[in-house]
Amino acid sequence: MxxxxxxxxxxxxxxxxxxxxVASVQRQVPRxxxxxVVIDHNDVLLAxxxxxxxxxxxxxxxxxQGLSGARNTGWQRATGEIVAFLDDDARAEQGWxxxxxxxxxxxxxxxxxxxxxxxxxxPRPPWFPEEFLWVVGCSYRGQPSGxxxxxxxxxxxxxxxxxxxxxxxxxxxxxxxxxxxGAGCEETELSIRAHRxxxxxxxxxxxxxxxxxxxxxxxxxxxxxxxxxxxEGRSKALVAAIAGSGPALVSERRYVSTVLPAGVLAGLxxxxxxxxxxxxxxxxxxxxxxLTTGAYAAVRTRLVTRRMLTRRSDERxxxxxxxxxxxxxxxxx
Numbered sequence: 001m002x003x004x005x006x007x008x009x010x011x012x013x014x015x016x017x018x019x020x021x022v023a024s025v026q027r028q029v030p031r032x033x034x035x036x037v038v039i040d041h042n043d044v045l046l047a048x049x050x051x052x053x054x055x056x057x058x059x060x061x062x063x064x065q066g067l068s069g070a071r072n073t074g075w076q077r078a079t080g081e082i083v084a085f086l087d088d089d090a091r092a093e094q095g096w097x098x099x100x101x102x103x104x105x106x107x108x109x110x111x112x113x114x115x116x117x118x119x120x121x122x123p124r125p126p127w128f129p130e131e132f133l134w135v136v137g138c139s140y141r142g143q144p145s146g147x148x149x150x151x152x153x154x155x156x157x158x159x160x161x162x163x164x165x166x167x168x169x170x171x172x173x174x175x176x177x178x179x180x181x182g183a184g185c186e187e188t189e190l191s192i193r194a195h196r197x198x199x200x201x202x203x204x205x206x207x208x209x210x211x212x213x214x215x216x217x218x219x220x221x222x223x224x225x226x227x228x229x230x231x232e233g234r235s236k237a238l239v240a241a242i243a244g245s246g247p248a249l250v251s252e253r254r255y256v257s258t259v260l261p262a263g264v265l266a267g268l269x270x271x272x273x274x275x276x277x278x279x280x281x282x283x284x285x286x287x288x289x290x291l292t293t294g295a296y297a298a299v300r301t302r303l304v305t306r307r308m309l310t311r312r313s314d315e316r317x318x319x320x321x322x323x324x325x326x327x328x329x330x331x332x333x
Contacts, residue, residue: 001081001104002033003097004162006074008067009088010040012048017089017214022056024211025086028097033080040070067155068171068186075165084159087137089214090116092157099209100159103147110194110201111160113153114209115139122217127280128225131263132288135228136215142259143205150205151251152191155184157211160194164201168193175238185235192243229288233295240296241303256293260285 005025009018018037025035036057039046049058059077063069075083084100086092096114103112118124118138130141137156144150152158168190175186195201218224240248263285270278 001101002079003082003084003101003159004034004036004075004078004080005032005084005086005097006036006038006071006078007086007088008038008040008061008070008074009045009049010042010067010070012042012045014089015045015048018049019052020091021086021088022053024091024093025097026055027094028092029094030098032097034078036074036077038070038074038077040067041065064173066173068173068175071186072170072173075160075162075170078162081162082159083162083165085155085157086211087156087213090156090211091119093210093212096157096209096211099206102208103204103206104161106202108200108202109204110164110197111153111158111191111203112209113150113158113203113205114211115205115207116154116156116211116213118215119212120215120220122215122220124215125220126277127222127284128220129263129267129281129285129288131259131285132225132229134232135225135288136219137213138215139207141263142255145207147204147206147208149202151195151247152188152203153205155187156213157209158187160190164194164197165190167197172242175235175242184232185239188236188248189239189243192239192247195247225284225288226291229291230295233292233297234299236292237296237299237303240300256289260289 007018007021007025022035022037025032034057036059037049037053038059038061039049040061046058046060057077059073061070062073071085074085082101082104084097100112100114103109116138118133118136133140137154139154171186171190175189191203194203236248236252264282267278267282267285
């Protein structure tokens with residue numbers, strides 16, 4: 001099978017990381033079929049990429065601005081049977097491409113994701129829990145430690161059969177990151193649709209396919225942690241509205257009921273040993289849970305209310321059920 005690798009970029013501030021990402025793909029053994037760099041509506045970056053990259057297909061995003069539109073441009077241009085997506089600030093380790101492809105030896109597998117390890121560009125805060133490494137786009141405590149079936153991979157390191165991307169319709173452009181905002185979950189929603197493309201379809205996590213994801217100083221602050229938790233809650237609510245709360249939250253229910261309580265208990269258990277950072281991590285887990293679920297509940301409530309108001313408005317306009325009930329009221333005397 002031929003592997004096409006899509007890397008999407010939107011800012012010159014990550015240029016050195018983008019160069020490293022492309023180089024890491026070009027060093028893979030066996031060689032990948034093609035590397036496609038999609039520039040998300042940035043003419044200066046597009047010109048620089050055209051000038052500096054050799055043996056790389058550099059294109060402007062043909063979709064609406066945002067990561068989902070850029071990814072759609074990439075997979076639609078790809079000619080390989082398998083399309084992998086690598087973040088512009090991530091580097092693939094040796095063996096990455098081969099490990100991803102190995103998952104597709106099973107015909108029922110429609111997607112394969114890999115492990116995403118943090119490349120800390122600043123000291124990791126001692127209050128930052130392993131359970132919330134997804135905040136910085138990395139693998140987190142609670143995920144399988146070896147090859148396993150999952151709902152979806154992490155966006156920085158995932159792949160799909162190209163035919164499945166076409167059958168599922170690609171990424172929802174109403175979801176996902178736009179510039180530096182904290183939105184996401186477009187890979188979750190796509191993976192749910194990918195599972196529905198054929199009976200018995202599976203998505204795998206292959207932890208032997210490793211990438212290193214840059215975590216700059218701006219992502220190590222409490223303020224960033226809080227923004228990402230809120231953005232994740234909002235994004236999950238949108239996915240639940242599109243795909244249904246069952247598929248959208250099947251992984252999160254175990255995470256919330258099992259993984260997070262264990263993390264809190266472990267942090268509190270460290271306090272008697274004088275490990276105050278353990279207590280801080282426990283508090284951070286609680287704060288992250290409250291922020292994420294609160295944002296999810298707020299958006300879900302707003303969406304349900306809007307849907308109810310729209311339905312009532314439509315019924316009034318068309319003489320629907322509410323109009324019929326009003327017409328059957330007895331006249332007052």
